[in-house]
Amino acid sequence: MLDSVKPQSPSLPSRQRIGYIDTAKGICIFLVVLGHCYIPQSGFLSMLRMPLYFTLSGFFFKDYGGLLPTFIKKFNKILIPFFFFYTAAFVILMAKVWAGAKAPHSFVAFFLSKDYLHVNGVLWFLLALFWSNMVFMILHRISSNMIFLGVASFSLMGLSLCLFTGDTFLPAYIDSGLTAMPFFFLGYCLRNTPILTPNKYDRYKYFTIPALLGVAVICFLIGDAPNVTISCNEITGCVPLFFIASTALVVATLLLCKAIGTIPFITYIGRYSLIILGIHMPIIETVLYCLLLCGVDCSSFPMNVCAFVVSISIASLLIKPLIRWFPKFTAQEDLIVINRGK
Numbered sequence: 001m002l003d004s005v006k007p008q009s010p011s012l013p014s015r016q017r018i019g020y021i022d023t024a025k026g027i028c029i030f031l032v033v034l035g036h037c038y039i040p041q042s043g044f045l046s047m048l049r050m051p052l053y054f055t056l057s058g059f060f061f062k063d064y065g066g067l068l069p070t071f072i073k074k075f076n077k078i079l080i081p082f083f084f085f086y087t088a089a090f091v092i093l094m095a096k097v098w099a100g101a102k103a104p105h106s107f108v109a110f111f112l113s114k115d116y117l118h119v120n121g122v123l124w125f126l127l128a129l130f131w132s133n134m135v136f137m138i139l140h141r142i143s144s145n146m147i148f149l150g151v152a153s154f155s156l157m158g159l160s161l162c163l164f165t166g167d168t169f170l171p172a173y174i175d176s177g178l179t180a181m182p183f184f185f186l187g188y189c190l191r192n193t194p195i196l197t198p199n200k201y202d203r204y205k206y207f208t209i210p211a212l213l214g215v216a217v218i219c220f221l222i223g224d225a226p227n228v229t230i231s232c233n234e235i236t237g238c239v240p241l242f243f244i245a246s247t248a249l250v251v252a253t254l255l256l257c258k259a260i261g262t263i264p265f266i267t268y269i270g271r272y273s274l275i276i277l278g279i280h281m282p283i284i285e286t287v288l289y290c291l292l293l294c295g296v297d298c299s300s301f302p303m304n305v306c307a308f309v310v311s312i313s314i315a316s317l318l319i320k321p322l323i324r325w326f327p328k329f330t331a332q333e334d335l336i337v338i339n340r341g342k
Contacts, residue, residue: 018196019267020257021056026270027253028052033280033315036122037308039301043225047216050125050230051246052253054180057129058187061136069338070137074130076334082126084329085278086110089120092282096289111172114232120281124173124231131177132184146189153185165233179230186247195254205255212252219245265316272319274331279318284311 028049035049064070090107110119139152156178164175194201219226219241226237226245269276287307288298296303328335 017271019262020254020260021059022270023257023260023263023267024052024253024270025056025273026263026266026268027257029269029273029276029280030266030312032122033276033284033312034308036281036284037311038299038304039308043227044216044220046227046229047220047242047246048249048253050180051183051186052250053125054129054132054183054230055187055190055250057133058136058184059191061133061140061184061188061191063137063140067134067137067141071134072336072338073334074133076328076336077331078126078130078133080329080335081274081278081331082123082130084326086120086123088279089123089282092286093119096286114169114173120278122277122281124176125277127173128176128180128230131172131174132180135177135181136184136188149188150182150185153181156181161228161233161235161239165235169233173231175233176230179228179233182243183246183250186250190251190254195251195258202258205259209252209255209259212248212255215248216245216252219248269312269316269319272323275319275322276312276315278330279322280311280315283314284308287311287314 031045031049062070064073107119110121110123135156136149136153139149143149157180160175160178164170164178169175190196223237223241223245226239226242228235228239228242284307287310291298291303291307298304298307322330323332327333
């Protein structure tokens, strides 16, 4: 999700951005912010948001020359932004506590419990994404055979869902990263298809997209809204149907975004979706807290819409200052640089 460039692609110049990928990420982060503002969404969309994010990350998976270089690269691109946004949210929470708000406030509890998401809880995704990257890197180092990678990815998901549910979990969302492995593998598979660039099959998109959406709807209906909540390994309905529906939705969304291209604002926030992810929850919580202090009923739908508009607006306005003032903490530049000349 974090790198919208295809490394070493023969058809694209190095570091060229792919507009429709940013559009896909923008749609996802838009839906995420909507959901966190308590605006109801169809359970159908839950089969798309997180699977698409992990798929896009697998889409741009790259071996940076070994386990250590890859670890450092992902540390720069994922873990440093995680600690930056997590610490900033914790400071904001402590300010509210000092102002008299009653809220749990432990800096380390987030890493030790899945029930403690009071400090920018959406950042679980970055931890899980880091583990997905590193585990897939290890698998890829063992063998780049697609069958091996697929079997290993699904096996790890199965083990995670069987062993780590409810009160049993691995620290720092390692189990969530394992659960997401099939979607990471899906992205890795898609990178080896013509889906990325214009090709002769594009003329079939008006048939392919509705067909894929139809498959997703059928799976959703016959499976009684199947879902795997990756953050906490909660299973609803049939897992295979969930994966089939999610795969169909992910591919349909990518094809649709490819056909549309860029969408003003949506593509922009998609390009900086990591920043929107990192800052939108503290903004939403602060906006709702201020409304509550003013005696406003924050549970009403109009206030939720208001909170969404204000929050997404503030978050988008903060993108430029954050990448200008904190480029090394927002994944724009590497904080730790490996000297490859030695």
